[in-house]
Amino acid sequence: MGQTLAEKILSHKAGRPVGAGELVVVEVDQVMVVDSIAGSFFKRLEYLEATPRYPERVSIVIDHVAPAANLEVAKAQKEIREWGKRHGIRVFDVGRGVCHQVLIEEGLAQPGWVVVGSDSHSTTYGAVGAFGTGMGATDIALAAASGRTWLRVPESVKVVFRGRLPKGVTAKDAALEMVRLLTAEGATYMAVEIHLLDGAEALTRGERMTLANLTVEAGAKAGLVVPSGEILEMYRVPDWLYPDPEARYAKEVEIDLSALTPRVSVPFYVDNVHEVAEVKGKRVDQVFIGTCTNGRIEDLRAAAEVLRGRKVAPWVRLLVVPASSQVLEEAARDGTLLTLLEAGATIGTPGCGPCMGRHMGVLAPGEVCVSTSNRNFRGRMGAPDAEIYLASPRVAAASAVAGYLTTPEELEEVHA
Ligand SMILES: CC(C)[C@H](C(=O)O)[C@@H](O)C(=O)O
Numbered sequence: 001m002g003q004t005l006a007e008k009i010l011s012h013k014a015g016r017p018v019g020a021g022e023l024v025v026v027e028v029d030q031v032m033v034v035d036s037i038a039g040s041f042f043k044r045l046e047y048l049e050a051t052p053r054y055p056e057r058v059s060i061v062i063d064h065v066a067p068a069a070n071l072e073v074a075k076a077q078k079e080i081r082e083w084g085k086r087h088g089i090r091v092f093d094v095g096r097g098v099c100h101q102v103l104i105e106e107g108l109a110q111p112g113w114v115v116v117g118s119d120s121h122s123t124t125y126g127a128v129g130a131f132g133t134g135m136g137a138t139d140i141a142l143a144a145a146s147g148r149t150w151l152r153v154p155e156s157v158k159v160v161f162r163g164r165l166p167k168g169v170t171a172k173d174a175a176l177e178m179v180r181l182l183t184a185e186g187a188t189y190m191a192v193e194i195h196l197l198d199g200a201e202a203l204t205r206g207e208r209m210t211l212a213n214l215t216v217e218a219g220a221k222a223g224l225v226v227p228s229g230e231i232l233e234m235y236r237v238p239d240w241l242y243p244d245p246e247a248r249y250a251k252e253v254e255i256d257l258s259a260l261t262p263r264v265s266v267p268f269y270v271d272n273v274h275e276v277a278e279v280k281g282k283r284v285d286q287v288f289i290g291t292c293t294n295g296r297i298e299d300l301r302a303a304a305e306v307l308r309g310r311k312v313a314p315w316v317r318l319l320v321v322p323a324s325s326q327v328l329e330e331a332a333r334d335g336t337l338l339t340l341l342e343a344g345a346t347i348g349t350p351g352c353g354p355c356m357g358r359h360m361g362v363l364a365p366g367e368v369c370v371s372t373s374n375r376n377f378r379g380r381m382g383a384p385d386a387e388i389y390l391a392s393p394r395v396a397a398a399s400a401v402a403g404y405l406t407t408p409e410e411l412e413e414v415h416a
């Protein structure tokens, strides 16, 4: 019988063929813990009277509130450092970047691996063909202690992206369109298996990360992009990790990239996706470019391209938070950073930044933010009535200049 990519990976790990619905216990290749969950993770291990079975397979990332915003966080981060030293566990400290970006950069997610993270966007590892999934502190502690985890093999949804993106349309627009079509619960506990065909294979690793990242906003257990294009050059992809024409899917969705237009997700639900044209003109107070969804060098470059020679509207705060130290370094080296600064951007420490409203750009009541992140839930970035519009870095940059929601193309019209 044909197998989906999720079934293939979990079969390989289980050492026997398994299908959707079966329970399996599998070896875990990497356990990722974020700062905000680390305290609970330590407590669970203590309760189990256990320590990580394979220390080299565990990583802790200090990214969500970094640098520490208050005394409580500072103490928690101190504990992370000390605990890491005591147990020989890798700790990526303040400034290294957002967990998912860091793990990919460090090669700690590989095609065919199982990676479990204490963070819902662990689906991002699917960009390189890893089965990445988010779990709570208890499951994460058990995975670290035993080196294994149990899973119900998920059913899969097949999402086919065809063709090439038109100029000015990005992987973020494609990802938002995918969530709109699947809906917020449409892929609950399923693997979203993404096929890139007829030119879409050209999508970069970063663009694939954007797609895999957003699958969890449709409820996905994992988001697996079929390895192709540059992934085949960058990684050793196991020969069994290819799509199977006989595989069975719970449903199939097709998206023609060549017909796509810029998209925006309107508060307060990620699947409330519209064309930018429909909400154009909405006045904006803050623009945030960054996160595990869109804080990579290509995202900063795309924003810089729009911002070059222009100034941010006087009433707008433009916050740029590179997804990692590597991204920041590259942006400094190639001039992107200067372009952003000249336009009026302020740059934050690589990490999550204001994405979840803990620090570095909390929204006041009634404020409106255009963000390149992945969640626009009520209260996510601060005040319950503050509004978050999710968009691509290009649309975010154009909106910062205009002071209202718009695309770079429409902005040109205004300035012409
Ligand atoms: C803090 C963390 C557990 C949380 C998540 O699981 O996703 C955060 O990263 C988020 O994006 O809301």
Ligand code: SF4
Pocket: 064, 098, 099, 119, 121, 291, 292, 293, 351, 352, 355, 356, 373, 374
């Ligand atoms: S950048 Fe945002 S979505 Fe990504 S891990 Fe951090 S808080 Fe979560």
